[in-house]
Amino acid sequence: MTEIAPASPARGSSVRNGGDLVVETLEALGAKTVFGIPGQHALGLFDAMGRGNLHFVSSRVENNSAFAADGYSRATGEVGVLFLSTGPGALTSLAGLQEAYATGVPMVVVASQIPLEGLGARRKGMLHQLDDQKASAANVTKSQRLIQHASGIPSAIQDAWTEAISSPQGPVWLEIPQNVLLDPIMVPPVEDALAEAADNPPRIELVREAVKWLESAKRPAIIAGGGTRRGKAEKSLLSIAEKLHAPVICTPGGNGAFPWNHGLSLQSWIEDRYMTDLLEDADVLVVIGSSLGEVTSNYFTFEPRGMIIQIDAEPRVLESNRPGLGIRADAGQALAALDSALGSGRATMPDWHGSTPEELVKESLAKVRARLESQDLAKELTFMAAIREAVPADMQTFWDMTIAAYWGWSCWDAREGQFHSAQGAGGLGYAFPGAIGAAVGLETAGKPGRVLAVSGDGSSMYSIAELATAKQHNVPVTWLIVDDGGYGILREYMVGAFGKATATELARPDFVALAESFGVPATRVAPEGVGDALRAGFAADGPNVVVVETLLKMFGPTHLAP
Template identity: 85%
Template sequence: MTAPKSGALPGAGAAHAGPAKPAVRNGGDLVVETLSALGATTVFGIPGQHALGLFDALSRSPLHFVSSRVENNSAFAADGFSRATGDVGVLFLSTGPGALTSLAGLQEAYATGVPMVVIASQIPLEGLGARRKGMLHQLDDQKASAANVTKSQRLIQHASGIPSAIQDAWTEAISSPQGPVWVEVPQNVLLDPIMVPPVEDALAEAFDNPPRTELVKEAVRWLTEAKRPAIIAGGGARRGKAEPWLLSIAEKLHAPVVCSPGGNGAFPWNHELSLQSWVEDRYVTDVLEEADVLVVVGSSLGEVTSNYFTMEPRGRIIQIDAEPRVLESNGPALGIRADAGQALHALDDALSGELRNRPDWRGQTPEQLVKDTLAKVQARLDSQDLAKERAFMADIREAVPDTMQTFWDMTISAYWAWSCWDSREGQFHSAQGAGGLGFGFPGAIGGSVGLASQGKPARVLAVSGDGSAMYSISELATASQHNLPVTWLIVDDGGYGILREYMEGAFGKATATELARPDFVALAESFGVPARRVAPEGIRAALEESFAAQGPNVVVVETLLKMFAPTHLGG
């Protein structure tokens, strides 16, 4: 009998080969040993033919594996794990279809700056670039497919290179700007026996990313002279753990602060200088336009934060971001490429105490301006027949414990939450980075697993619409299998609600937005997951009872919600 070629599946064609032989250390062992040495505790993914060496090695590893049902959801789960814990999310992928299916999830992580290490298997080395071999799952250049959604891509060709490559990938993932990093290991490199000794230690430290001294000095000069400073805190402020210096600077400058959806929680919601997260309301946009110095921290001033590119600042802009491509991408600014935490720490140190001259917003103090602006926002909402929507969001907020983390899909409830959600001591996570559907539930699964791994309360809330829920409905099996404490709120309006509203507003009618959907309660129960259907006015009690239960559960609300208008009719 001819021995199988390098990379052939163990036992292929030998159904009666007898008892399995003792495992021999191989490249897969080096992968899991390195990850463990770097501090990984959990891996997400789905097994695949070319990745079997990885999964065999997992059986000899302390790493906890969580198997999703679709690779895209595995990526969302690793993303949610990282967001909830601050640790690196780890994802194992098979080749070809498995790798490609993950890309939409990785786009969200890349756009939002979530640190992840992606280990993708690959066909055997001898087949790379040789399509005539016609290997299963083969792509012309698999890692090229990941180039748009990961910070970098590596192909490992020898087992001895595995530990250093993964250590480098981990370092790059946690260095600002953070993000997912792609590592490919061919099937034979994972399976072949190795002489490399077990990995005993590995070290990955984030690269330093401080601001340039002359730019800090110039920013301080602008801020010292400013009469109407204001601040936008984006997602980079949270990722850079810049909250204490953001608060200190705002109080020294008496500067109003608004948080983007990604920055929600970076500044205290009820602080007298907080404009909260009403970036889509024109009254808040007016304040930002009026500032003579606008500090933008960890935000590109993109579509949502700029109120859909309607904001036209009349003053000077100081823009701080770790990603150099973001700086001045949407307007001229004093661009400071730096980690947000390091930059605000340097600015705070350089601003010597509280400034003597308090800002003057056309005869108002900043605190009066903030109070009046928020009152105008509420008055606008009062004028728009939104009592159901406002009560619904308020009831969810009252039901959710202060420390609970929440994960929001791209649905009308999330669009409301971008502006009105006070995250309190918990964290607010949404898919606004790339805007794809299906993030909420698998992201919450990953977040729950991560919090449990840290010994923290692991009950989390996921919020989806009926359309986005169908993207991740198969993960009910994952939640049930692992008995995860995730409460999934599905707001069922019979279609793609926000697209319906957009089309009706633009064209007077909606096309292709209505959806046939399952009985979500019966479907959840078929997976062994308790579920209930409630009216909108019953949402608070239903959530409170669900949060007190064990394991996963689902709450379904059939209702049609509307979005608020950011301006009065006619402007």
Template identity: 85%
Template sequence: MAVETGHAQRNGGDLVVETLAALGAKTVFGIPGQHALGLFDALSRSPLHFVSSRVENNSAFAADGYSRATGEVGVLFLSTGPGALTALAGLQEAYATGVPMIVVASQIPLEGLGARRKGMLHQLDDQKASAANVTKSQRLIQHASGIPSAIQDAWTEAVSSPQGPVWIEVPQNVLLDPIFVPAVEDALADPFDNPPRVELVREAVKWLTDAVRPAIVAGGGVRRGNASAQLLSIAEKLNAPVVCTPGGNGAFPWHHELSLQSWVEDRYVTEVLEDADVLVVIGSSLGEVSSNYFTMEPRGRIIQIDAEPRVLESNRPALGIRADAGQALTALDDALDASLSADANWHGATPQAVVAETLAQVNARLDEQDLALERKFMADIREAVPSDMQTFWDMTISAYWGWSCWDSRDGEFHSAQGAGGLGYGFPAAIGGSLGLQSLGLPARVLAVAGDGSSMYSISELATAKQHNAPVTWLIVDDGGYGILREYMVGAFGKATHTELARPDFVKLAEAFGVPAKRVKPEDVGDALREGFAAGGPNVVVVDVLLKMFGPTHLDI
């Protein structure tokens, strides 16, 4: 029975959006669905801004990009069954990279759950189980009065290290039925404290005090833990060379005299890390990319710091310290003596000399590989992109170059290196740009994709146009899946089924009402500057076949 309030009858959907708004959410991504109608009706009574994508997976990427760009929690609304399943690949990237998100998925009515009523549209036997591999936890809400507490708890979990997406399901009738619960006025969700254990910090300090060749691998956890200042202080106290993984790009100053930049896929850099007597790994699993495809064989001891306990020692024996990177590095920084820097000695050379020589070797090796086109192309993009602009990179050869050579300067570097799925760059950039815009910050961003990955998210040109998202999308068109082509030629001497028929991207963008132009590789910088100066979305297409660099001077 409805309660007379003088206003439209509130329902469970109102409790969802009221709680999210009370927790600080501003923007929601997703696509409406039959079982989620109560949720979307409630949005009409909410201050939340809704961004409707064209494919649910792209909605997940957009919420991910929003969170990475703003530092806030991404919010995603999904419909039941096919809509929920379609978003899973995007959630895999957020889960692998540690992006805090709240995912609210609708569900069939309560009386249909548990296979008591079969044959309902969109019905899955266990929808939560489908999300179990790509979210931190999953909740089913069975009563409207439980919605505020459940969302508050989920938000707390999402922002607590290790951060990540949290899944909430609300059945159709719980969203639609009238409620007597008063409007949500406030909600509180502070992250759980995750400090390092005292005895582990003490042991790590002992190792580092005795070290003469310490080195540091800075992963994405450093950025997520806002620990760049502590990392810099520790590196200078230890006089330790630092290399950043793709996820850690920007965590350490690019041109610092101790910076090995991000050349984790280079054998010269790998050798420095192997030679360290103590290797400190922060916020990284030393996985496939950060271990130079498992070729790195450290000869010294390893200190590994990560908020995710499953990461610790997953690839190498180490002194594992489970902790938020910011709290762990603060504890180490407070405990380390600044005079330690005088003890560093790399076989008679200073760490600064080792870093300079290693980077010179990297560049000399690149000089030998006929990569003038690729290096100029990446340099022209870097020169055109404003120092503080955020960039979003799809899984394409340009991004593989970016993982190693991109100096993010005062901006932020975001890529799909966590799970490696195609289609991330453009929808994530849309979410990032709209998020920055909502905060009143410079909102123009760059998305970089190949022609293959662009087809995964081409429909989001409509989203970008509808919301006038200030995204410049660079599509590097090489006629196929370029990185897979290289892999197959390298492994088998030929590529099979990597070549693609594709549209005229310029005409296609224009059909969506988005300005676009095709340019030669040598003109990419000017084209990007023109796009950055424009309003709303625009597209730059470059026809060019880029090669990857060979990461080694050895036959390994």
């Protein structure tokens, strides 16, 4: 009987193993960068990466590795790839994966596992052992797979990549036991791999029904959520809005999906009650890529009186908060079909109680501005305007869950750049590692450019260790830390609800000295100096930090001042 010899060594290695198959398959699928942290059970994977061409960015905390892979994907439109070690490493990533899952960011996550003989509790007490590691990821990933044989690695990764990019997009979890990564293999080197997004078009009878509603609507309006951007539906959205003469408002996730200064743009003031009133008055409301959840519904005060057409790739979202005509489809495909079916558009102009749509938009934005000016918010308005003026039009920005970001949700004109925040799951610490991943991704894609991260002092401490990552890789990220001495938004919520705040005040470091201890240049400025400080940071090389000590307030979104 003839013995089958192992495949020939590849890329200078004496022995190929399962780790090589992981790296080869990812490269064949087009991956160029991987984020993560090495671990004992994953050493075969990292050893194989040394024989390949993947660029590895090692974060200091796994959660931040997940945020970085997320930011890489958002900035480039490519799949983010994350390598995790077993047990504590895998579990530490979950909050970052929750954000990616909630926001629909395509990622492939490869986690190591204990050796096969320890799986299923047959041998207890192994280092990092969990009863069922992949079950821990079930709430924050689209699917989870355990690969038990090296020959199954290429197909499993190819399938995971396909699932990650198919709408609704999101992270997909794979785990591979230590011995499967390490043992020699006879599988030949991976030469090609193919992953194409599954088609997710709208059903034609639903498109026809939606067109019927819209052609007879007297007051149509549109809410553009994050799915609009993920589906690359901006061009179709603009065409439909102009055909219908329909005002468009963007959610925080949809910020940038519609031109900010267009005559039909209500911008992103979704949390202002004037905008809620307007949307409630629409007789047909088109909701794209949004669940009409907490923020979009102005904290569930939204009571629409008209009919709703809801388009979303995730079937669980449809009618989850409001009844309507639910169309399960990728936003890009759905809006393209709707745009085509609308033809040349409406024959008559909508009538908003005697006002044209453009007049209504202008009046509504003026009301919002007047409300803001009546609430003693000159410092906040000036501060946000100074940041916007300093940031180049095409720069991508990443925002933590901080008061500045809450302002950004409503007032930030993304222009030619992109606005990214952690509003999907709402965890702290997203901005800086997300911006690191974005900057790495833009460089890899041949579009090098600086990225801005904005955090509070509380949220910045979640990712402060990544100053080492930024310095090690000389990543062009400017990190703006707005230091108000505590969890500012929680302080404001508690004072508003209970008259006082409890456990919101924080001891914090000297952020300038701390950044400089990592070898990262930093400066502290007063609020009125933030614009000049940012411009100087943008002109520098590598990472830098700008610290502003100030207490910002939120605007009151109702008819009463706070």
